[in-house]
Amino acid sequence: MPSASLTITWEGQPVRLAVVGEIDLATREQFGEALAQTFGGDGDSLLDLRGVPFMDTHSVTAVVHCANRLHREGGRLIVEHPPDSLVRIFQLLWGGNEGDGAGLYISGERGKP
Amino acid sequence: MTPAFPHERSDAGMVHEAIPCREASQLLAETFGYVRAALARDQPVLVALSGERVKRIRDGLGADASRVRFGDMSEDGRNPARIIPGIMHPFVEEHRGRRTVILAEPMWPGRSAAEYAAWVEHEALVNLAFAGEDVSILCLCDLAVLPEQTLADIERTHPALREHNVSRVSAGYTDPRRVLETISVLQPETPADAERFEFTAVADARHVAAEWGRRSGLTSARLTDVLIAISEVSGNSLEHAGDGGTVMCWRDSGSLVYEIRDGGHIEDLLAGRLPPPPEQESGRGLLMVNLLCDLVQMKSGPSGTVIRLWMTLPPS
Numbered sequence: 001m002p003s004a005s006l007t008i009t010w011e012g013q014p015v016r017l018a019v020v021g022e023i024d025l026a027t028r029e030q031f032g033e034a035l036a037q038t039f040g041g042d043g044d045s046l047l048d049l050r051g052v053p054f055m056d057t058h059s060v061t062a063v064v065h066c067a068n069r070l071h072r073e074g075g076r077l078i079v080e081h082p083p084d085s086l087v088r089i090f091q092l093l094w095g096g097n098e099g100d101g102a103g104l105y106i107s108g109e110r111g112k113p
Numbered sequence: 114m115t116p117a118f119p120h121e122r123s124d125a126g127m128v129h130e131a132i133p134c135r136e137a138s139q140l141l142a143e144t145f146g147y148v149r150a151a152l153a154r155d156q157p158v159l160v161a162l163s164g165e166r167v168k169r170i171r172d173g174l175g176a177d178a179s180r181v182r183f184g185d186m187s188e189d190g191r192n193p194a195r196i197i198p199g200i201m202h203p204f205v206e207e208h209r210g211r212r213t214v215i216l217a218e219p220m221w222p223g224r225s226a227a228e229y230a231a232w233v234e235h236e237a238l239v240n241l242a243f244a245g246e247d248v249s250i251l252c253l254c255d256l257a258v259l260p261e262q263t264l265a266d267i268e269r270t271h272p273a274l275r276e277h278n279v280s281r282v283s284a285g286y287t288d289p290r291r292v293l294e295t296i297s298v299l300q301p302e303t304p305a306d307a308e309r310f311e312f313t314a315v316a317d318a319r320h321v322a323a324e325w326g327r328r329s330g331l332t333s334a335r336l337t338d339v340l341i342a343i344s345e346v347s348g349n350s351l352e353h354a355g356d357g358g359t360v361m362c363w364r365d366s367g368s369l370v371y372e373i374r375d376g377g378h379i380e381d382l383l384a385g386r387l388p389p390p391p392e393q394e395s396g397r398g399l400l401m402v403n404l405l406c407d408l409v410q411m412k413s414g415p416s417g418t419v420i421r422l423w424m425t426l427p428p429s
Contacts, residue, residue, distance in 0.1 A: 004316060024315045025348040032394075054319070056344045057401045061394050084337040092404050093397065 007051070008034045014044040020051030023059040031059055035066045042074035050081035060089040064104060071103025078105045127243045130280055131252040131271040133264055140253055141166070144216060145173055146278050147251055151214040152180055159204045161196075162218040162253060163187040190219050192423075193228065193235040194403040194411075197242050197386040205248050218253040220263065227423075228408060229260065230296050236270035237289040237296075242386055251275065293382065298410050299419060303372060307363040318347035318360045322371055325362040326424070329369045335424055338405040343371065345398035346420050350375035354418065364426075368407065371422040379413040 006021035008030070017038045023031050039045040047063065049055075055063075063086070067077035079086070087106070134140040148170070151158045160170055161184035171178045182204065190196045196219055205213050220232050239250060254267055268274065268285030269292055275281075308325055312318035322343040326336050343360065350358035354377025361372040385399025403409050408423035 004314065022316055024319070024344050025351055026315060054340055054344070056315075056341065056348065057397045058348075058395055061397060065392070065394060084334075085341050088337055088405075089341060089401060092401065 006030050006034075010034075010038050014046055015039060016046040016048060018048040018051065022054040023052060024054065024056045025058075028056070028059050028062070032062050035062060039066060039070060039075075039077065040073065041070075045070055045075060045077050047077060047079045048081065049079060049083060049086070052083050054083055055086045055089070057089050057093070060086050060093075064090070064094060067104035069103075076103045076105055078107060080107055082106055127240075127246050128249040128273065129239055129243070129252075129271055130250070130273040130275050131254055131267045131283075132275045133254050133256055133267050134276075135255075135257045137255060137257065140255055141169060141173070143275065143278060144170060144251075144253060147214075147216065147275075148174065148181065149177070151249075152177055156212050156214050157204070157208040158182065158214045158216070159184065159200075160216045161186045161190065161200055162216065163190075163221045166218065166253070186218050187221060190217075192403060192406055192408050193219060193231040194385065194409040196235055197238065198388065198400050199404050201239070201248075201250070202242070202387055205243070205246055212247045212249065214249045214251075216251045216253065218255075220254060220259060222258045227300050227410065230298055230300060231408060231410060233266050233270060234293060234296050234298060236266070237292040238383060238386060240270070240272065240289045242383055290382070298412050299421065301365070303361065304363050307361040307372070309359060309361050311357060311359050312347055313351070313357040315344050315348050315351060318358075318373075319343050322360055322362065325371075326369060329364065330426055330429065331369060331424060332427055339371070339422075339424060342402045342405050342422050343373070345402050346373045346422070349379075349398060350377060350418075353377045353379075365423075367428075368423045368425050371424070373420050373422075374417060376417045377413075378415055379411070379418055385409070385411070 004026040006019050006027050008019055010017045015038060017034060019031065021027060063079065070077050132140060132143055148158055148160065159182045160167065162170065163186045167183055167185055171183060174181060184200060189200055201215055204215060219235060252271065254263060256264060265285065268283050269287040271283050272286050273280050274283045310321045319340050323336055323340055326339045331339065347358060347360065350373060354375040358373055358375035363370055385403045388400055389396035402422065406422045407425045410421040412419050
């Protein structure tokens, strides 16, 4: 039982996953499982991160890979209210390479409507 | 006379040369010759020099400048540990299948002793990072304005040297692993009165480090970088080095320095310098740290690992 854990809720059509908590070494496994179990197939998948103040490089990579998988399945992943750390990591590791960020859409950056 | 350009041969593998030069005008002339020869062979060229020299090369190339990629090394290569992962490797990767030509000027007057050591480390690691790659790397060194020991350090880290458009083997070239053993990466010493915190969870290390940064006046964008960098390094401590580590912090003139110590041993000399395969989910933490920080110092051995992250403070 990890000392830190995330609060994860989801609803269907379109599938929406909401996460509350910081995502790092202590919680990344729980986050990765939630991504794998919740999202799949075509259509839109929504990842609501308004309750996530921080994400590390590993967890942002998991989001990008999840988006790539949904893209191959004909869908897309829409990330809502990402923390600044996601935006920064995504920009540095995938910003110049559209192919790797395929299927990922980021909306409503923190502090903006 | 036909100049000997090693990158004419497509089977040459990696070529890592330096121009040790005391005349700025000669340095420029040789640089032009090298770039034009590469363009004549239709090879992708990256010119990443410091400050003013980029502009002079661009202007001097005229219409051909549009066929060359330019970068400002004094900005993008401020952290020497960023030059391979942030500048050189992406260019080689982008043109995989073709021979690429990279002109770099990672050393310039005014760099600190700590940055100088990190530069020598970088040059030694280039030989390991691009071994067998189809790339020609030419490093410009304006010896007239660089420290006395620069020539000896160029000779031991570059397999070949170029003068008057002729390449020759560097007699002083030394096995990169041997070079790395001789460099004092961790300078200056950790001050006795540095802030100090023992962590057993990444979140604790991150929150304490951010509070130190906030008190020292880091901007919110830089605090995000601290949150990320500390999480990656302390995460490595907890994942690979057992049950915890120590994070420290102090000011060094215009910078805030974080230091993380743990009992682990990072054996990969290229850790953080080259990305893992795209489909691999882990292995980008130290790479991220090198991209984010203004200077990264790392020393690892059987007795433990020390990693320092330097963040430039805004002018007060």
